[in-house]
Amino acid sequence: MAKCSEDKKEEAEVHKLKANEFFQKQNYDKAIEFYSKAIECNSEEPIYYGNRSFAYLRMECFGYALEDATKAIEMDKSYVKGYYRRASAYMSLGKYKMALKDYETVVKVRPSDKDAKLKFTECQKIVQQMLFQKAIAVDDDKKSVADSINLDAMTIEDNYDGPALEDGKVTEKFMLDLMEYYKAQKKLHKKYAYKILLDIKAYFTKQPTLVDVHIPDDSKFTVCGDIHGQFYDLMNIFKLNGLPSPSNPYLFNGDFVDRGSFSIECIFTLFGYKLLYPNHFWMSRGNHESVTMNQMYGFEGEVKSKYSSQMGDLFTEVYNWLPLCHCLNKRVLVMHGGLFSSDTVTLDDIRKTERNRQPPEEGIMCELLWSDPMPGPGRAPSKRGVGTQFGPDVTKRFLDNNNLDYIIRSHEVKDDGYEVSHGGLCITVFSAPNYCDTMGNKGAFINLQGDTMEPKYVTYSAVEHPPVKPMAYANSLLRLFS
């Protein structure tokens, strides 16, 4: 590299001073322009890169900021500001561990710098929190919330006029009372709510990840898709198709909660029926039965407001144990999302999948909850950023390898509530009509007969629901208009 002449160095300094002026005036665009000019004249000066990095930080171009800060540090390992800038860039990019290393360096070199110490401590807190979250997400030896619930200490007030478990058990009467109580927008007593959750958790921990369901030849069977907290539409499904019973079995294919404003009512109704008819009522996990989704899409807020965050934590534990997949009569596989990024996945692979955790970002469990079919052959990266898209050939190979007839999945809103794709090998069923009070779609469910296992579709429109305050999603929708 040609050594920089004195003239050029001087010119560079002039550019830098000009850039600094622009920086002071918060004209970061111009500041970057002139720092770049300075670098063109003299590419050996770490301060130019450090300053330009700062300007990039202000413009939130964190990638560029990182590049420049790294370059500055490379040129001068003792350039403290460089580490500072790089740490800021790392923070904004979510790379907290890397940021921590750099803050540590700054603190060591400048032990009396209060701001550095503050940033270091803050960063450390974030990193520690992240490690903690990671630990509890995967670790099933940790103390469970379930163990800390003391039902005996909860008393039923005299003025509680709602449904009551009989001897701690769900009965048909309880379910009928519960649904009426919910229609009147009332709240199940927390003692019964917790009991249901504890019993449901105990039940699901004993279930396999892939559940084999047997449907007798002459029996009807109904598969429903996403419900998303739309309780009144769930009641309409029961009205159209009959209440769940041993002769009217149901499978709900995930996404019971979030977005709709009545997720609590939905989930307790479904869990109640699961406890009442364990061998005739099935529930599969959806991608919304997870912490991140519940935080963003309303369920966490609803649980906290109707009950407590402790109950929210218990829900998390329960959702972790929901089965991921159901195989009906060894012919039809039902999962919330879809199929896999690998052709070699077998039913046994699914059975062996460790599911007691938050959905991971890749792999069988992730794909079962997140994937989507696509019309064209082969595979493609998911539009959602998680899971995969899979074509008709992928579906055919999977079905052939595993001796199955077709798959049923949900996860995507459809105008008519259902969609038949991949030549009938992949069926989508979505049971939340007028999704979010916005999409205007119909909902649907599938009726099967045990002997033929041929799908028959029933579609329906949304029914009215109370204008609950807050009508979570719909209210927000209106706010965009305000």
Next chain:
Amino acid sequence: MMAAEYGSDDGVIATNDDATSCKACAVSLGYWKDPYLPHVYPAAPDRRPPEINRGFYARTHSIFLLIQKFIQVTKGDCQIVNLGAGFDTLFWRLKSAGHTPVRFIELDFSEVTAKKTHYIQRSKALLQAISDDDYDIKLNRNNLHGFRYKLMSTDLRVLSEVEAKLEESEIDYSLPTAFIAECVLVYMCPTKSSQLLNWIAKKFKSAFFINYEMVNLGDRFGEVMLSNLRSRHCDLQGAAACATLQSQEDRFVQEGWAGAEATDMMGLWERLPRADVSRVMRLEMLDENELLTQLFSHYCITTAWTDTRWTEITL
């Protein structure tokens, strides 16, 4: 003038609280920086779904960029009039980015301006930006005259009031003036909103208008929304203009504006600076895109001008 003729004003006034709350949520999640918002919305914001946060980001940032451009192109020799401004913090955000017009006037119902006046008085940060050594801030319960910043109570449906309040704020009809309306015209009956647009075009030598509003209301989505709003006592009297992008443009041209261009939020999203959009998309992962697409296809920003110089004010 019968109040019943216009539906309940309370419903419309409440839309400000809703919008501010949503903005507060988005800001708290990092969608954009607004250190002034907590001063007008002190409570901890309720969490909204990611689509809503993105929608507010697109809306707030688009308007900011357009106004910023307007101020830059006129070299600050301009006025901004925010119709139905609510608790918007645009004046302060512009100021801290180094952009000050000659005059920034906000108009809204007295119930709204009274609260805002109160918040401004209590906040050092807000007061500082509207103060100047050579200027004494004048205020009463519903109105505030600051340095360059004026907050006036008025009913936008009463043209004589609008005119009076603008003149009280020392409006200069000859200066290039940008008007902002975020879901305001739609709550007025078409006669009144047309009257207002017509008057602006006639009175102001060089006017520019940014109208953020619903669009494509003729479909299922529109039906649902209209009925939802009606149940909250917000009659969308001006819904007709929201039928299509074309109708949003026509409503200006028919009232004497030289031209107008409407773009829905899908289109605007594509035009926002990419680096910032990438940053925003990383804040919250969308579990699906259909809802966002639906939302974004039903909102638009229409820019209109009486002076062809302002055709260059785009994203």
